[in-house]
Amino acid sequence: xxxxxxAIGSELTDGAKLDTNSQWLSxxxxxxxxxxxxxxxxxxxxxxxxxxxxxxxERADVVxxxxxxxxxxxxxxREAMAALREVPLEFDEPSLAxxxxxxxxxxxxxxxxxxVQAMFPLGSTPLPNPVGTAPGIWMTIPRGTARPPAIVAxxxxxxxxxxxMFDEQVRPRLPVSPQAIVRARLNCFGLGExxxxxxxxxxxxxxxxxxxxxxxxxxxxTLRITAHGFSMGECDEMVGxxxxxxxxxxxxxxxxxxxxxxxxIVVRRLIDSGQxxxxxxxxxxxxxxxxxxxxxxxxxxxxxxxxxxxxxxxRRELGLxxxxxxxxxxxxxxxxxxxxxCCRARLGADYAVAITNDRGMEFGADLSLPAAIxxxxxxxxxxxxxxxxxxxxxIHRSRTxxxxxxxxxxHLVEPQ
Amino acid sequence: xxxxxxAIGSELTDGAKLDTNSQWLSxxxxxxxxxxxxxxxxxxxxxxxxxxxxxxxERADVVxxxxxxxxxxxxxxREAMAALREVPLEFDEPSLAxxxxxxxxxxxxxxxxxxVQAMFPLGSTPLPNPVGTAPGIWMTIPRGTARPPAIVAxxxxxxxxxxxMFDEQVRPRLPVSPQAIVRARLNCFGLGExxxxxxxxxxxxxxxxxxxxxxxxxxxxTLRITAHGFSMGECDEMVGxxxxxxxxxxxxxxxxxxxxxxxxIVVRRLIDSGQxxxxxxxxxxxxxxxxxxxxxxxxxxxxxxxxxxxxxxxRRELGLxxxxxxxxxxxxxxxxxxxxxCCRARLGADYAVAITNDRGMEFGADLSLPAAIxxxxxxxxxxxxxxxxxxxxxIHRSRTxxxxxxxxxxHLVEPQ
Numbered sequence: 001x002x003x004x005x006x007a008i009g010s011e012l013t014d015g016a017k018l019d020t021n022s023q024w025l026s027x028x029x030x031x032x033x034x035x036x037x038x039x040x041x042x043x044x045x046x047x048x049x050x051x052x053x054x055x056x057x058e059r060a061d062v063v064x065x066x067x068x069x070x071x072x073x074x075x076x077x078r079e080a081m082a083a084l085r086e087v088p089l090e091f092d093e094p095s096l097a098x099x100x101x102x103x104x105x106x107x108x109x110x111x112x113x114x115x116v117q118a119m120f121p122l123g124s125t126p127l128p129n130p131v132g133t134a135p136g137i138w139m140t141i142p143r144g145t146a147r148p149p150a151i152v153a154x155x156x157x158x159x160x161x162x163x164x165m166f167d168e169q170v171r172p173r174l175p176v177s178p179q180a181i182v183r184a185r186l187n188c189f190g191l192g193e194x195x196x197x198x199x200x201x202x203x204x205x206x207x208x209x210x211x212x213x214x215x216x217x218x219x220x221x222t223l224r225i226t227a228h229g230f231s232m233g234e235c236d237e238m239v240g241x242x243x244x245x246x247x248x249x250x251x252x253x254x255x256x257x258x259x260x261x262x263x264x265i266v267v268r269r270l271i272d273s274g275q276x277x278x279x280x281x282x283x284x285x286x287x288x289x290x291x292x293x294x295x296x297x298x299x300x301x302x303x304x305x306x307x308x309x310x311x312x313x314x315r316r317e318l319g320l321x322x323x324x325x326x327x328x329x330x331x332x333x334x335x336x337x338x339x340x341x342c343c344r345a346r347l348g349a350d351y352a353v354a355i356t357n358d359r360g361m362e363f364g365a366d367l368s369l370p371a372a373i374x375x376x377x378x379x380x381x382x383x384x385x386x387x388x389x390x391x392x393x394x395i396h397r398s399r400t401x402x403x404x405x406x407x408x409x410x411h412l413v414e415p416q
Numbered sequence: 417x418x419x420x421x422x423a424i425g426s427e428l429t430d431g432a433k434l435d436t437n438s439q440w441l442s443x444x445x446x447x448x449x450x451x452x453x454x455x456x457x458x459x460x461x462x463x464x465x466x467x468x469x470x471x472x473x474e475r476a477d478v479v480x481x482x483x484x485x486x487x488x489x490x491x492x493x494r495e496a497m498a499a500l501r502e503v504p505l506e507f508d509e510p511s512l513a514x515x516x517x518x519x520x521x522x523x524x525x526x527x528x529x530x531x532v533q534a535m536f537p538l539g540s541t542p543l544p545n546p547v548g549t550a551p552g553i554w555m556t557i558p559r560g561t562a563r564p565p566a567i568v569a570x571x572x573x574x575x576x577x578x579x580x581m582f583d584e585q586v587r588p589r590l591p592v593s594p595q596a597i598v599r600a601r602l603n604c605f606g607l608g609e610x611x612x613x614x615x616x617x618x619x620x621x622x623x624x625x626x627x628x629x630x631x632x633x634x635x636x637x638t639l640r641i642t643a644h645g646f647s648m649g650e651c652d653e654m655v656g657x658x659x660x661x662x663x664x665x666x667x668x669x670x671x672x673x674x675x676x677x678x679x680x681i682v683v684r685r686l687i688d689s690g691q692x693x694x695x696x697x698x699x700x701x702x703x704x705x706x707x708x709x710x711x712x713x714x715x716x717x718x719x720x721x722x723x724x725x726x727x728x729x730x731r732r733e734l735g736l737x738x739x740x741x742x743x744x745x746x747x748x749x750x751x752x753x754x755x756x757x758c759c760r761a762r763l764g765a766d767y768a769v770a771i772t773n774d775r776g777m778e779f780g781a782d783l784s785l786p787a788a789i790x791x792x793x794x795x796x797x798x799x800x801x802x803x804x805x806x807x808x809x810x811i812h813r814s815r816t817x818x819x820x821x822x823x824x825x826x827h828l829v830e831p832q
Contacts, residue, residue, distance in 0.1 A: 013452045015442030016631065019435075022457070026431030036429045037464060039457035041438070048453060048475075055471070059464075215432060279723075285709025286702030289723045293701025304729040307695075307705045307721035309714070313763075317720065347729075 001175070003029050004038040004060035006052060008068035008077055009157060013043040021066040021162055028166060033177035034062060044068065049080035057084070057141045057150035062174065064166075067157030069134035071114045077154050081137055082121035084152070089119040095126045095135045102133050127153070127169040132161040136169060151175075179228050182235035186246055187260060188221040188253045189406045196221050199249050203242070210238045212246075218398040219390075220261075221253075255409060262405040263291045269412045270301035270351070277408075278347035279305040280339050282314065282330070283358020283372050288401045303347045311357075318342035330357040333373055333384045340377035351411075352377045353404050360389030360396045371396065374404035376411055383407050417591070419445050420454040420476035422468060424484035424493055425573060429459040437482040437578055444582060449593035450478060460484065465496035473500070473557045473566035478590065480582075483573030485550035487530045493570050497553055498537035500568070505535040511542045511551045518549050543569070543585040548577040552585060567591075595644055598651035602662055603676060604637040604669045605822045612637050615665050619658070626654045628662075634814040635806075636677075637669075668829060671822070678821040679707045685828045686717035686767070693824075694763035695721040696755050698730065698746070699774020699788050704817045719763045727773075734758040746773040749789055749800045756793035767827075768793045769820050776805030776812045787812065790820035792827055799823050 005022040012019050022039040029036050037060060042052045049068070056063045068077030082089050096118035103110040117134050120126055127136030134156040140149040153170050155162045188196065193216045197204055200223075204212050210227035223246060227238035247254050256265050270277055279288050279302075289305040292298050308314045311330050315322060320338050328334060336356045344352035353376055360371025370386030387403045389396045421438040428435050438455040445452050453476060458468045465484070472479040484493030498505050512534035519526040533550050536542055543552030550572040556565040569586045571578045604612065609632045613620055616639075620628050626643035639662060643654035663670050672681050686693055695704050695718075705721040708714050724730045727746050731738060736754050744750060752772045760768035769792055776787025786802030803819045805812045 007455075012439075013442060013455060014446045015439045015444075015452070016629075018439045019455075023428075023431050023434045026429055028431075030430045035459075036431070037459050037461070038468075039423075039429060039435075039455070041455035043451075043453050045453070051475075052454075059467075213432075286705030286721060286723065289702030290706055293723070293725065299725050302725055304725060304733065305702060305723035307702065307709070307723070309709065309718055309720060313720040317763075347733075 001034050001062065001177075002060045003034045003036045003062040003064065004040065004056045005029075005036060006056055006063060006065045007039070007041040007157070008044065008049060008065060008080075009041075010043040010074070012041045012067070021157065021159060024159070024163065025064050025066070025166065028171065029062070029064075031181070031183060032171070032174060033179060033181050034174070044074045044076055046076050046079060046083070049076050050083045053080055053084045053152070057143065057152065061148065061150055063150060063152045064170070065152065065154040066162055069117065069136070069154060069156050071111070071117055071133070075116075078116070078119055078121065078137065081124070081139060081152065081154060085121050085123070085139060085141060087122035090122050092118050092120050092126050092135075095120070095128075098128060098135070099133050127155070127165055129156060129161055129165055130168075131164055132156055132158060134161070136165050138170070138173060180230060180232045180235050182227045182229075182232060182239050184225045184239045184243065185258050186223045186225070186243060186254050187256045188223065188250055189219065189255055189262060189402060191221060191250070191253050193221060196223075196250070196253075200246065201249075203245065203249075210235075210242045212242065218395050219402055252410060252413060255406070261291070261295075262402055262409055263295050266405055266409050266412065267292065267295040267298050267301055269409070271297060273412075275350040276301050276303050276348075278303045278343050278349035278352045279354070280318065280343040280352065281305065281307050281355045282309055282339075283360075284355050284397050284401050285309070287397055288353065288355060288404060291401060291405070303349045306343060306346075309357075314339065318346060331359055331370070331373060332356075333375075333386070336373035336375035336384050337377075337382050340375040340382055344377040350379060351408060353408055355400060355404055358396075358400065360387075360393075360400075372400050374400065374407055376404070376408045378411055383411060417450050417478065417593075418476045419450045419452045419478040419480065420456065420472045421452060422472055422479060422481045423455070423457040423573070424460065424465060424481060424496075425457075426459040426490070428457045428483070437573065437575060440575070440579065441480050441482070441582065444587065445478070445480075447597070447599060448587070448590060449595060449597050450590070460490045460492055462492050462495060462499070465492050466499045469496055469500045469568070473559065473568065477564065477566055479566060479568045480586070481568065481570040482578055485533065485552070485570060485572050487527070487533055487549070491532075494532070494535055494537065494553065497540065497555060497568065497570060501537050501539070501555060501557060503538035506538050508534050508536050508542050508551075511536070511544075514544060514551070515549050543571070543581055545572060545577055545581055546584075547580055548572055548574060550577070552581050554586070554589060596646060596648045596651050598643045598645075598648060598655050600641045600655045600659065601674050602639045602641070602659060602670050603672045604639065604666055605635065605671055605678060605818060607637060607666070607669045609637060612639075612666070612669075616662065617665075619661060619665075626651075626658050628658065634811050635818055668826060671825060677707070677711075678818055678825055679711050682821055682825050682828065683708065683711040683714050683717055685825070687713060689828075691766040692717050692719050692764075694719045694759050694765035694768045695770070696734065696759040696768065697721065697723050697771045698725055698755075699776075700771050700813050700817050701725070703813055704769065704771060704820060707817060707821070719765045722759060722762075725773075730755065734762060747775055747786070747789060748772070749791075749802070752789035752791035752800050753793075753798050756791040756798055760793040766795060767824060769824055771816060771820055774812075774816065776803075776809070776816075788816050790816065790823055792820070792824045794827055799827060 007019045011017045026036045100110045124139035137154040155165045213224040227235040229235040339354035340352045356373045358372040371389035376383045423435045427433045442452045516526045540555035553570040629640040643651040645651040755770035756768045772789045774788040787805035792799045
């Protein structure tokens with residue numbers, strides 16, 4: 001079974017907006033075992049919309065459309081679907097009632113032009129939208145006797161409305177693959193992509209079941225495990241064995257699963273042990289604090305952070321001795337170590353993470369030297385780690401912060 | 417003249433990667449006056465690639481391709497273009513020399529498989545890639561006597577390589593519209609989208625020249641001015657008049673132009689006047705520092721920042737009196753004011769910006785109350801502003817930080 005995703009809107013083809021819906025829907029369909037072969041984006045033009053949909057039902061069995069369901073003259077998806085099926089649009093009373101109700105709940109009367117959102121191609125099924133005014137449309141298109149009808153579902157372009165409609169209305173209606181599929185992700189930090197591949201060896205061979213894919217994003221390595229089988233139980237077991245084998249081979253490089261970030265693990269560990277954390281940053285300008293304060297319940301362990309861009313500020317706020325800088329400048333192991341120790345004392349925390357100034361953030365930096373140094377002060381010892389610059393400034397910043405979080409994580413997991 | 421953008425790669429159709437190239441290229445073509453009608457994304461499958469390209473040269477005059485130029489078996493763009501033109505692939509010596517040189521400059525020998533990147537459809541033009549191994553391909557496809565040949569250009573999928581190749585190799589080869597077009601952007605903060613539209617009145621009417629479009633992103637309003645004329649001079653003049661009219665109507669809500677952010681303006685103003693800034697954040701957890709430290713030369717004015725998530729930390733680090741909190745909790749004008757004043761004194765800065773705790777960051781928050789309070793302490797006065805929550809947590813955080821930066825900007829522009 002092949003699928004095509006169609007995104008409708010001139011704001012997409014002229015570059016004013018980025019389409020993220022097609023990626024999201026591709027992930028959902030891939031997870032259901034339905035292979036997406038095409039994405040098409042088309043401007044608000046009725047003839048072109050109809051031509052695109054005709055081609056889509058020819059070359060794909062499932063066609064998911066986003067956008068073009070609003071109340072204005074530019075919104076042509078309803079008409080295009082009616083033209084595709086060669087039927088008129090008809091009025092749906094329950095949908096009109098729902099739209100009217102949606103406006104009332106926001107304290108407004110329904111504008112006359114929104115009535116058109118209750119029009120549907122004859123024979124199609126309206127898909128309720130509990131969080132917006134545009135209902136979706138579900139219909140099938142006959143393709144002669146030799147092929148099953150194509151499935152066409154249209155959803156709103158607003159991502160939050162589309163996600164909910166897909167989950168509640170579209171996914172349950174899609175034909176289920178007779179095969180069971182289970183997917184899992186393991187996240188690793190501290191290893192390069194090719195080194196990971198080498199350690200995993202035969203596990204990543206193509207065509208293996210479960211299949212294990214490697215993707216890298218800002219130095220986080222994600223292993224995607226996909227098991228195919230006749231039952232969910234069989235798949236779960238295969239995934240379990242694969243996870244164990246991976247953890248055996250990669251050890252503490254594996255830090256979490258699914259959407260977990262390093263900061264999630266660190267915050268959870270600290271809360272569980274009733275310990276506290278403080279941070280001091282120079283070259284990363286608050287990114288470490290940002291990551292920590294985005295974790296739910298962070299306030300139960302995070303006492304606070306200092307952002308000290310200059311040597312002067314570091315000396316003044318942390319009381320670092322001037323001769324500390326005279327030896328190796330603002331980027332040395334000695335400075336990182338003292339920053340962490342003084343920050344820990346100053347904020348009265350069990351642990352402190354420090355990130356020094358960052359040579360890698362300068363424009364035209366000498367990339368052969370360590371760009372920044374990160375340090376972790378624990379109650380009875382200090383860990384220090386230099387970070388090389390790889391990639392552009394934004395990636396380097398993110399990687400430096402992750403290296404600091406990982407240094408703390410490794411200490412919390414297995415104190416040495 | 418119509419254009420189509422084609423993105424090639426199974427990592428796009430299966431949702432593993434987000435395609436941002438098509439949006440970027442659409443913006444470039446729209447700026448050149450070439451209307452993009454379609455984006456197509458297709459998996460790594462030769463027959464489907466050829467079919468997609470055949471359709472593209474039928475329905476569009478300019479076809480820009482990204483991806484599929486790598487050295488592996490999955491990379492099919494070369495072959496698909498040769499099949500489209502019905503010609504064989506031939507070897508290009510200069511391209512091979514460039515690829516070999518690229519590897520040498522990275523201290524590596526060229527792997528044998530990369531030789532294929534020097535193969536081109538007969539009669540096509542190789543496009544040099546100064547920052548990667550994959551050269552691009554430029555060719556034209558005849559479409560009978562009634563229509564001009566279609567232009568097809570293939571570029572690498574890596575965005576940085578693609579951007580450079582488009583700028584240096586593709587853009588100069590594209591047919592130029594006989595009309596001149598000049599575009600400009602003005603950025604505003606502090607006004608809603610509909611209020612802005614109201615103040616601009618007739619200026620935003622459709623079909624007007626210059627045309628003025630309004631887009632909103634996390635409470636920043638961007639006005640896009642597009643002037644069409646017979647000469648650049650004529651267009652520049654129209655844009656100049658439009659800018660003046662807009663500034664007359666919106667006043668200090670207009671803060672900058674093109675890519676300028678509020679923090680760019682604030683940092684520049686402070687550096688120009690030789691003044692300094694410190695920050696203290698609670699609910700925004702370092703986002704304000706992040707924005708400031710992303711501006712070039714920020715270290716010339718930014719003395720540092722404190723992130724103090726809890727009342728305890730605020731009292732301890734800033735010496736705020738306990739009874740300050742007993743009156744209105746951690747989110748009150750009095751707390752914001754004292755945070756700013758104490759931070760200014762503590763870091764010895766000319767200005768301090770403070771952001772209190774944030775009710776809007778809590779899950780299930782009461783959104784009828786101001787979510788956070790921001791304050792600016794200047795040498796002789798303090799400004800305070802409550803921020804309501806609108807939108808999700810991430811948007812709210814961004815909006816709160818922007819409101820704080822804007823409060824400082826307004827003081828720097830016109831101290832009261």
